[in-house]
């Protein structure tokens with residue numbers, strides 16, 4: 001049982017013109033077993049939230065706190081965040097030429113758990129997870145992210161989540177660029193992880209369609225760097241009909 005607590009988080013992004021404030025006081029509590037959807041228009045700061053949680057150096061927390069079971073996440077290195085049980089798909093966005101998917105998965109799993117996975121079961125586990133995600137076995141031998149299609153990147157992301165077994169997973173636009181079949185396969189992977197490991201999921205998305213496959217317990221509407229509205233799954237249905245217009249410009253002014 002884990003709790004990720006985000007309190008009054010303010011984040012600026014480094015630009016050529018200097019720091020630009022993006023997040024203006026975000027409050028969110030996410031527990032194991034829960035699924036929270038963050039929805040909002042483009043440019044509202046959703047990815048900035050994910051990047052700040054991932055510890056991306058370009059995104060600077062100017063005030064507020066983030067804790068995982070009381071531990072200060074913001075004081076942790078990117079590796080320490082992963083070992084603490086946070087899964088941030090954007091942690092490894094770069095191409096890693098010469099490092100195969102199979103090698104990467106085993107190395108990362110070893111770093112996260114603090115010990116190498118058991119040889120006998122690990123190979124089987126990887127194979128099974130890949131099969132479930134309809135990933136071809138030849139994929140194991142490819143270099144990480146090198147020439148991956150959008151869909152392959154997303155499947156690789158969910159493959160990692162299934163194998164690393166984090167406490168809390170933050171998935172940014174996992175649905176973007178997927179056709180209906182790929183969206184269903186990827187969503188099934190998320191749902192499997194939820195059933196098997198009780199992972200808490202922060203699902204960041206612009207569109208409601210993924211929420212037909214992954215049922216959120218809570219929905220947060222993100223506008224202008226803040227949460228403008230919160231509710232249960234019914235809020236996603238309302239957004240589908242009404243769009244984001246009524247929330248834009250209505251977020252409370254920055255404190």
Ligand code: ADP
Pocket residue numbers: 013014015020022040041042043044045046047048049058
């Ligand atoms: P979303 O994910 O909701 O579409 P983002 O977090 O990507 O929104 O962006 C929020 C705002 O921050 C946008 O105005 C965007 O232009 C700006 N921004 C984000 N990252 C950068 C960056 N690296 N450099 C400059 N501006 C950025």
Ligand code: MG
Pocket residue numbers: 042043047
């Ligand atoms: Mg965007």
Ligand code: MG
Pocket residue numbers: 046047048173
């Ligand atoms: Mg984004």
